[in-house]
Amino acid sequence: MGKTPQMGMGGLAILVVLFMGSVMPQLSSGFEKGTIRQLVTKYNVTSVLVFGDSSVDPGNNNRLPTPMKGNFPPYGKDFFQARPTGRFSNGRLATDFIAEALGFTKIIPAFLDPNLKPKDLLHGVSFASAASGYDELTANFSNVLSIPRQLQYLKHYKLQLRRVVGVKNAEWAVKNAVFVLSMGTNDFLQNYYLEPERAKQFTVEQYQDFLSTQMLHSIKEMHRLGARRLVVVGVPPLGCMPLVKTLRGGEEQNKCVEAINQVASSFNSKIKANLALLHRTLGIKDAYVDCYAVLQNALSTPQTYGLAETAKGCCGTGTIEYGDTCKGLSTCEDASKYAFWDAVHPTQKMYQIIADEAIKSLSEALIR
Template sequence: MHSRVPMVTVLALMALMPLFSGAVDIRQLRQLTAKHNVTCVLVFGDSSVDPGNNNRLPTTVKGNFPPYGKDFFDRRPTGRFSNGRLATDFIAEAIGYTKIIPAFLDPNLKPTDLLHGVSFASAASGYDDLTANLSQVLPVSKQLEYLKHYKLHLSRLVGVKKAQNIVNNAIFLLSMGTNDFLQNYYLEPNRPKQFNVEQYQNFLASRMFEDIKEMNRLGATRVVVVGVPPLGCMPLVRTLAGQNTCVESYNQVAWSLNAKIKEKLAILKKTIGIKDAYVDCYGVIQNAINTPKKFGLVETSKGCCGSGTIEYGDTCKGMTTCADPSKYAFWDAVHPTEKMYRILADEAIASLDGALIG
């Protein structure tokens, strides 16, 4: 999926809270991050965390046109596949650095923006480099190459020693995995010939494992991994399956992949001593779908754009939208609304606390 992913990413801290119980004490959070020298957030992944890098790429996977951005600042489409901000934007605001995390490839990026964190993510990417190559977007290997460029730019700005300190104390966030199945394994012939589903899950978890080891080599000490969402609950998947309810076979694939991801994170913690946190995107989204009133939601089975059943990306372009996106879990047939990203962020704050900076 063009990162189709409702995924989400999420982690983070809700800034505009208190939406529900477990509301975030922003002042306390900022004191905690300051005490533990958290410097910024560096983001890797797919459309769940891409704020517009794909705008600069020769790909059709873009979201830099209306109605995307309908509820963003100045109602401006930026390339984010949502009506407003992403969970990672809320993290940055909650920590107190900036209201958005910009795209590293944004031509308007200012040198000082580098101090507050950037996103290298690319919609339609995945743990498998082939997934990104199919859509001519940035694979994780290229995102990591841009991390090296980021470090060089940062060194010129503040000096090598301070630049390394910023990277060492940053939160590295990874959010991807949806496209590996929905845009690659289930649509393309190559991977199914090489792997059965479980083998492919093992392959993806191993790729994540190696990516985090490379991040650690480049200076990462704190890593947050966002789990894969319940794929079968996405409006597009439901529509294609002809079901009004979530498609359990797809959900099982996501659940199993998440279990393997958590196993790899445990190994990383033991072997290289990295601080890590796992965000249960699957559980949070499933909970919102099963008990929408608890989260102030009304519609969880279709998106806000167009019919809400098949439109996303180009097919959402220029479409009419629902009157109140804050009542919807999905903005288009695959991506969450800003409200859902807030819910994910709010519910996931415990992942940042304690395990990562406590």
């Protein structure tokens, strides 16, 4: 591979639009696989490098001393051989579907997976860690990988990639990769609204600004390490999560908590402002995935997407269980009819819905 770098880079390239987002699982019907591959080759896209929380963690937390794991049934109920892998869903994540659509691999591996092979480095890996956030304190509460620690692993990845394709090709591959960043939910739900420290320091608006600043620092460090193409997934409508509705909804339990949704929407505005700033100052090619709007549309008109249940999750009662409290519980019969797998995380079907909507804007915004 060292003697024929173009072969190695070509393989990387065909793989990389693989990640038009940490958020999409299946290609839009209006965007053919052949077209994607042509774009990837034309623009020398190489691989997908993923950072974030449980929305894009395929199992890194399995290797950490943390209770925030999903490597037991019923998680993975609809994964290959019904195998739980650490993905907080009934099946695959967005990255997995994109990879399969491109014809390379059916799953995007966790970087900490002990079974990771050298060839896997060429397809892209995930450094994401469930329960992490833009705020380093968020990750510390659960002893998971903060963004700085995820970026440290990116350095390890680059060293390993050099052994596979050489120093020059490794740097070229990283600079032509698609970086995906998907987090923010835990900063609010597991930190600000649950723990006292940040709430004493900041108003909600001030905390949003704090998170925005932390996000900028992280992306600038990504840029220093080679990031030139970036997909950022916005925060979903947090007030529509079954757990939030159960805890904050009171008599209106089946309705979304609009005050919390407004916080999410406001923070998303800051994310978009950050991306505009980074594009102007660093020249980063960016794409914003409006997860908030996509989820709201699906929850508002479920029949349009083939969904029958959007108020509760598929695991247990569907109102409070997630992670360890979902362990060993019974589930709904057909998760593909549900928007949520547990009281927090989407089903595989929901990821497909997000993908179908998001790929339309990503295809042009990212690869240019």
